[in-house]
Amino acid sequence: MAKIDKKHRYAYSTLIAHSRAMQSLMDKIRKCAGSDSAVFITGETGTGKSLVARVIHHNSPRKDKPFVSINCAAVTPDQVEYVFYGDDFYNRPGKFEEAAGGTVFLEEVDELTPIAQHKLLQILEEGYVERRSGGRRIPNDFRIISTSSGLQEDGERPAFHQDLFYHLNTLPISIPALRKRMEDVPFLASIFLEEFCEREQIAKPVIPYHYMELLMKVNWQGNARQMRNHVESVMVLSDGEFDPEIIHSQFQVERAGDPSSFLKGLYEKIFRGEPVRLDSVLGEIEFALVKKSLEVTDGNQSRAAKIVGLNEQKIRRVMTKHGLKLKRERGKS
Numbered sequence: 219m220a221k222i223d224k225k226h227r228y229a230y231s232t233l234i235a236h237s238r239a240m241q242s243l244m245d246k247i248r249k250c251a252g253s254d255s256a257v258f259i260t261g262e263t264g265t266g267k268s269l270v271a272r273v274i275h276h277n278s279p280r281k282d283k284p285f286v287s288i289n290c291a292a293v294t295p296d297q298v299e300y301v302f303y304g305d306d307f308y309n310r311p312g313k314f315e316e317a318a319g320g321t322v323f324l325e326e327v328d329e330l331t332p333i334a335q336h337k338l339l340q341i342l343e344e345g346y347v348e349r350r351s352g353g354r355r356i357p358n359d360f361r362i363i364s365t366s367s368g369l370q371e372d373g374e375r376p377a378f379h380q381d382l383f384y385h386l387n388t389l390p391i392s393i394p395a396l397r398k399r400m401e402d403v404p405f406l407a408s409i410f411l412e413e414f415c416e417r418e419q420i421a422k423p424v425i426p427y428h429y430m431e432l433l434m435k436v437n438w439q440g441n442a443r444q445m446r447n448h449v450e451s452v453m454v455l456s457d458g459e460f461d462p463e464i465i466h467s468q469f470q471v472e473r474a475g476d477p478s479s480f481l482k483g484l485y486e487k488i489f490r491g492e493p494v495r496l497d498s499v500l501g502e503i504e505f506a507l508v509k510k511s512l513e514v515t516d517g518n519q520s521r522a523a524k525i526v527g528l529n530e531q532k533i534r535r536v537m538t539k540h541g542l543k544l545k546r547e548r549g550k551s
Contacts (some may be wrong), residue, residue, distance in 0.1 A: 237399035261393030283320030307351035400428030
């Protein structure tokens with residue numbers, strides 16, 4: 219299978235924009251690509267913030283220079299100095315130095331610790347990076363693109379440094395949730411199917427009309443990422459075809475996360491005079507919410523815990539109770 223080069227992988231056409239909301243967004247993305255100002259991308263998990271960041275970089279004047287990604291949730295207080303500044307003694311450059319002439323991509327910037335936020339603000343305000351040990355100063359020559367699922371455009375988040383937010387939020391971009399641009403669903407489904415078939419080196423089947431109708435009825439709380447996983451699961455379980463029974467069973471799974479359907483089923487039981495055990499219902503809700511939060515955060519327990527209002531210890535107990543796999547155990551199953 220031929221390898222797609224970055225030039226085409228991150229072309230504007232990579233972003234599906236048939237809906238009015240996405241067409242309007244594309245105009246803004248093109249303007250951001252032509253600028254050198256900091257870009258701040260917000261949107262729900264799974265909306266494609268990382269893809270938008272790469273499209274902006276690869277269509278910018280800095281496209282031939284590095285695109286250096288920093289997973290902000292993984293930058294612990296003891297790693298900040300090495301990640302941001304590098305070390306002269308070991309002749310190891312930091313991420314900002316590696317990005318010279320290119321772009322620094324701060325993924326989920328609101329996950330930075332207060333210490334890391336302060337260090338980042340210092341780098342942006344002083345205009346240079348100073349390596350540890352040797353004290354050598356390297357002038358800043360990079361563009362910043364940041365993303366966030368939890369930090370809104372007004373920057374209202376108690377733990378986030380307001381001055382840093384103003385530095386990062388020069389060009390704000392808000393990606394609409396998939397449920398707000400359902401016109402894009404058929405085109406996304408076709409793209410996801412094509413990608414799967416190309417990867418598996420199988421013929422691309424025709425998408426049945428009834429399957430597309432069902433896709434248009436799902437709320438897609440996990441956005442494009444959830445939909446991509448759904449299409450892939452249907453194809454794998456159907457052996458490369460669209461088996462009606464598999465489609466039905468997979469949509470039952472999707473609908474299980476729909477609170478209106480869940481409550482409707484309970485109300486019907488009550489109207490029929492059937493017993494509804496509250497402890498059992500609460501257990502189902504607990505399972506559904508935790509499972510969904512883990513799906514939309516790609517298994518990140520810390521972020522999933524924040525979504526459902528639990529601490530990490532509690533969410534691990536819930537996962538163990540309901541047989542949900544811990545992230546570190548996935549490779550063993």
